[in-house]
Amino acid sequence: MPTPTSTRLQVNIFDGTRRPISNDVKILTTISDGNPDNHQPLVRRHYNSPLPPFEVPFHNNLWDLYTVLASADGFLQAGFHPVKLDYKLVQPQRIDVMLIPSDNSFNFNSYDQLQQKYPAVFKLLSTNSSGVDDAGAPARYEELQNAGSPLAALFNFTTALDAVHLSVGKPLDYLESIDWEGRGLEQDRFFGWADPELVHEVAEAAAQGQFEKQSQLDLLQHPGATSSYKQKKFGEANLQLTFHELARKQVGDKNCVRVETDIDYFQDLAAHFFLEVIANKFNGPTDPRSVYVLRWIAGRVAGQPEFDPPYTIEPQAV
Numbered sequence: 609m610p611t612p613t614s615t616r617l618q619v620n621i622f623d624g625t626r627r628p629i630s631n632d633v634k635i636l637t638t639i640s641d642g643n644p645d646n647h648q649p650l651v652r653r654h655y656n657s658p659l660p661p662f663e664v665p666f667h668n669n670l671w672d673l674y675t676v677l678a679s680a681d682g683f684l685q686a687g688f689h690p691v692k693l694d695y696k697l698v699q700p701q702r703i704d705v706m707l708i709p710s711d712n713s714f715n716f717n718s719y720d721q722l723q724q725k726y727p728a729v730f731k732l733l734s735t736n737s738s739g740v741d742d743a744g745a746p747a748r749y750e751e752l753q754n755a756g757s758p759l760a761a762l763f764n765f766t767t768a769l770d771a772v773h774l775s776v777g778k779p780l781d782y783l784e785s786i787d788w789e790g791r792g793l794e795q796d797r798f799f800g801w802a803d804p805e806l807v808h809e810v811a812e813a814a815a816q817g818q819f820e821k822q823s824q825l826d827l828l829q830h831p832g833a834t835s836s837y838k839q840k841k842f843g844e845a846n847l848q849l850t851f852h853e854l855a856r857k858q859v860g861d862k863n864c865v866r867v868e869t870d871i872d873y874f875q876d877l878a879a880h881f882f883l884e885v886i887a888n889k890f891n892g893p894t895d896p897r898s899v900y901v902l903r904w905i906a907g908r909v910a911g912q913p914e915f916d917p918p919y920t921i922e923p924q925a926v
Contacts, residue, residue, distance in 0.1 A: 615666040615693050616700035619659050621678055624708035624921030625715075626904065626914065631657045635680045635707075639664060642673035642690065661700045666693060676703050683707040688905055690843075704908040706901045709923040714760050716753050717918035719746050726918050728780050729766045737788045737801070739859040758793040760896040762786075763917035764903065765798055765869045768847040771913065772818070772839070774809040779849065782806035784859040787866065796893035801857050801864035810837050810849055822848070830868055838872070842910060845871050845903035871899045897921060 619637060623629045639651035639662060651662055666672060673690035684707065691703050723730045733752075734745040742748070752759040769780040783806075786792055787799040813819050819837035827833045827850075836850040848870050855866035873894065904915045 612666055612695045614663050615695045615697070617662045617664055617674065617676075617691065617693065618700040618702045619662070619676055619678070620702065620704045621657050621659065622704060622706045622904075624706065624712065624900075626706070626916065626920065629657050629680075629707060633657060633680050633683070633707075635659065635678050638675075638677040638687075640675045641665065641667070642671045642675075664693070666695045668695075676705065678705045678707060680707055682710055684710055684901075686901055686905065688909060691909075704905065706904050708897060708901060708921045711924040712897070712921050713924045714753075714756050715920045715922045716759060716763075719749050722749075722918055726766075728770065728783075729763070729918065732766070732783060732786050732800070735785055737785050737857070737859070739785045752793070757795040757896050758798075760900070760917075760919055761795055762793050762798050763919055764871060764896055764899050765847070767915060767917040768839075768871060768903065769869065771915075772813070772847065774813055776805075776809060779806060779810070782809070783867070784862060784864050787857075790866075794893070795896065797868055797870035799866060799868050801859045802867040803862050804853075804865045806849075806867065807835070807851050807853065807865060810851075811835075813837075819849075822850075833868065841912075842903070842906035844873060844906050845899055847871055870894070871903065873898060873902060 617639065621629045621635055634654045634656060636654050637651060637659060638649045640649045641664070650664055664674065672693045674693060675687065675689040676691055677685060677687035679685040686705050686707055688703055688705065691701065693701050717725065722733070733749055734742060736742045766780055770778055772779050782803040783800050784803060785801050787801060791799045810819060814821050814837050818840065820840050822836040822838055827836055830836060830850045832852045832855065833850045834853040836848060838848040839846040850868040852866035852868065857864050871894070900917070900921060907915045
C-alpha cells in the first residue's frame with residue numbers, strides 16, 4: 609500500500625503546576641515542518657485548551673521533524689524540536705508543552721512534606737557537612753525557600769539523580785551531604801560529598817551508554833575537576849556529574865569525594881558552549897525555571913516517569 613501523505617499530531621498544554629492549563633487561556637500554537645527552505649508555519653492560530661488534534665503532511669523524510677511552539681499572554685513561550693511524526697501510529701503523535709507564568713514564584717513543599725514524600729532529599733537538607741543531624745535545618749530550609757532559585761535548582765538535580773538507574777542503586781543514594789561549608793547550593797549547580805563508589809558506578813554507566821565522558825575542554829568549566837559525565841537520555845536538560853576526586857571529606861564512616869551536579873539546557877556541545885556557556889557569561893547562570901520546563905517536556909517526549917521535583921511554579925502573588 610502507498611505511504612499516507614498525512615498524519616495526526618496532538619498538542620497538550622500544561623502549566624507550572626504540571627496540570628493541564630486553564631481552558632480560558634488563549635494559546636497561540638505554531639507548528640512547522642522540517643523543510644529547511646520553508647520557514648512558514650503550517651499552523652499558527654489561537655486555541656483554547658484542550659487543543660484539537662492536527663492533521664499535518666507526512667513526507668517520510670527529514671521534513672517530518674516538526675517544531676511545536678506555544679505561547680499565551682502572561683506566560684513564557686515554550687516548545688519542542690524535533691517532534692518526529694510516524695504515520696504508523698494508531699493514535700495521534702502526542703507532544704506535551706509546559707507554559708509557566710511570566711511573573712512567577714516557586715511554591716515549595718513544606719519541611720514536613722519533604723520529610724514524608726522525599727526522604728532522601730530531606731536527609732541532605734537536615735544534616736550538616738559531616739552527615740550529622742542539624743538542629744538548625746528547619747530555619748535553614750526557610751532561608752532557602754526565601755532565596756528561591758538555589759533550592760529549586762537542588763530539587764531539579766535531586767529529582768534527576770533519583771531517576772537514573774545504576775548497576776547498584778541510584779546516584780542520589782550515594783550522596784552523603786551537601787557541601788555546606790563550601791559552595792553548597794547555587795542557582796545552576798550544587799556541590800556535595802558522595803561515597804567514592806559513585807565514581808565507578810557512573811563510569812560503568814557511561815560504558816553502557818547512559819552517560820558520555822566529557823572532554824578536557826569541558827573540564828575547564830569545572831576548576832579542580834578530575835572527571836565529568838553527561839547523561840545522554842534526553843535532547844535537552846541532561847544531568848551532568850562532575851567529580852573532584854582530589855577533594856576528600858570524612859562523612860560518617862565514608863571518606864567521600866566532592867561531586868558537582870548541574871543540568872545543561874542543550875545536549876549538543878556546540879549549542880551548549882555558544883548558546884549557554886557564553887550566554888551565561890553575560891546574562892547570568894542557568895535558570896532553574898528553564899531547566900524545570902525543559903526537563904519536564906523532554907521526559908514526557910521520551911515516555912519517562914514524570915519529572916516531579918518538590919515544588920511547582922505558580923503566578924506571582926499580587
